[in-house]
Amino acid sequence: MAKSDKLSDKHCIFIQQQPLFFVATAGKDSRVNLSPKGLDSLRIINPNRIMWLNLSGSGNETAAHLLDVNRMTLMFCAFEGAALILRVYGQASILHPRDDGWNEALSNFPEVAGSRQIFDMTIDLVQTSCGTGVPVMSFVKSRAEKELLPFYEEMGPEGVEKYWARKNVKSIDGHATGIFNDD
Template sequence: MAKQFSSIDDRLRDFIARQHIFFTASATSESRVNVSPRETLCLRIISPNTAIYLDRTGSGNETSAHMKADGRLTIMFCAVEGPPMILRLYGRGRIIHRSAPEYRELLHEHYAGEEPLGARQIVWLDFDLVQTSCGFGVPLFSYEGERPSLDQWAKAKGPEGIEEYRREKNSFSMDGLPTGMFDG
């Protein structure tokens, strides 16, 4: 049932565009595996083998630590509406921090220059394997909308409070790996 491809074609790009959620998975050989849900509004497929997403401040920063230490990253989409399918992008990622000139360039080019409060970095994935599978075991759900919680949290914290929070909660992974967020 699984099919493998070397890149994204128009059919797979259309599938991704219809999804409302995706998941990232990362790890190092010595760390816990991290799986995180993300809203697809922050995702861009910028070439047949490259995806980026605008990452916002969260309770941890495992993906950043794993990218710095190892680089392996998988992004998974699964249809919860319509025909069943799971799609995974396998590759190597890197983090582009807000202080990097490349961050501003990508923000301008792919997000109309708009940065939501709490944005902390862009995750870049170069993938060399795309795999689809049946998705028969994925339950059906109806999309109601995005939660306002992250925006409300960021607004209540304000820029200084978010910076303080990042220094406390986002500098190291749960396994003690540095995220690189405050290097230089």
């Protein structure tokens, strides 16, 4: 197990090769949430900072947790090639479409219907482990292009906000997510 306080060039190359990563968060009085993320939604800003574009979904746990405790863990694991697990620990802040700086931050990503938040993570620990317990699996295709993205494109911006109001205002533990100014 190797540890560092920042991403190396080798770590950055590994991260950029992964079609999938996982994000974990927990509030003080909430369940731990672990979510898979994909698409072209993650950017390494520098060796101590990662941003990722969060798309709309059926829940909004990460945002609720970060309002309570701003810690986050990202995990990347090799399903192809040499075995490796890379965990990135840090503190994260939330940027919403209503916030100053949203358009500038969003310019780092492709335009995607249903873009909900950008999480900006300051890294304090990077840890690798062997990953030999992770199975070898081939990436076949992303489901997002045919399922997720058209779902939000067809809703349009007003429909997406209505969806947020139904599905994204509270976490599964009943905590506010901050999706709107008044929640």
